[in-house]
Amino acid sequence: MAGPEIERMIQLLAKLPGLGPRSARRAALFLVKRRDSLLDPLSRALADAAATVKTCSVCGNYDSTDPCAICADPKRDASQICVVEDVSGLWAMERTGLFRGRYHVLGGVLSALDGIGPEDLNIPALLARARDGQVSEVILATGATVDGQTTAHYIADRLKDCPVSVSGLAHGVPVGGELDYLDDGTIGAALRARRPV
CATH class of the missing domain: 3.40.1360.10 (Dna Topoisomerase Vi A Subunit; Chain: A, domain 2)
Structure with missing residues (x-):
């Protein structure tokens, strides 16, 4: 249906979490339609990230500096x-x-x-x-x-x-959660991690 460049883009997009073949095809079409405002800036941002982002040797975070900004922050x-x-x-x-x-x-x-x-x-x-x-x-x-x-x-x-x-970290009832909608494991963890009020 499309040229090899677009098919390659679709195949690569489909490897992203949450994107299947159909979603990848829609995303590729959306990007191509918005070449100047989205596709070109995105491709430059991806190239910049590929060239500069590294793993922090101290903590394992991703950043363009090593150590990362968090580890270097006094x-x-x-x-x-x-x-x-x-x-x-x-x-x-x-x-x-x-x-x-x-x-x-x-x-x-x-x-x-x-x-x-x-x-x-x-x-x-x-x-x-x-x-x-x-x-x-x-x-x-x-x-x-x-x-x-x-x-x-x-x-x-x-x-x-x-x-x-x-x-x-404590485990249990999420903020805004209703007991009736929670699984038994979550309720049990919340009961075991109870604290004085």
């Missing part, structure tokens, strides 16, 4: 490290504007089904950071999935010999 609290599964978790934490410490990106979670073991994650660098004497608290912000919780327990066990306190 106003951030170096005594707290928030451990996240991937960069999207770091970005989610930053959106809240509440955490003023530093981060550590694992690069995934332990998963026996997927063959991902401790050696496949950025755990040794975390342990080294926890032993360096600057860190007093490690906050485990892995997902509430089986693999996320397994990873958190594994890391907590490995941190037992480090001079840091280990904490985790």
Whole structure:
């Protein structure tokens, strides 16, 4: 239906999360129709990102500088490290504007089904950071999935010999959530994590 350049663009767009072949075809058509206002600037932005974005050697974040802006910021609290599964978790934490410490990106979670073991994650660098004497608290912000919780327990066990306190994010009823619509696991986690009012 289209030339090889457009078909290649559609195939690449279809590899993005949340885009299937139909959505990719619509996105490609939308971009081509708006070549001057969207396609050309987007292609330049993608080229710039490919040329400049790198992984922070300290925490694993993506930035155009190494160390990243968060690790290089002297106003951030170096005594707290928030451990996240991937960069999207770091970005989610930053959106809240509440955490003023530093981060550590694992690069995934332990998963026996997927063959991902401790050696496949950025755990040794975390342990080294926890032993360096600057860190007093490690906050485990892995997902509430089986693999996320397994990873958190594994890391907590490995941190037992480090001079840091280990904490985790609370799990339970989301803001605005109604009990009737929540699953049993969420309600149980909320009940176990209850606090005085």
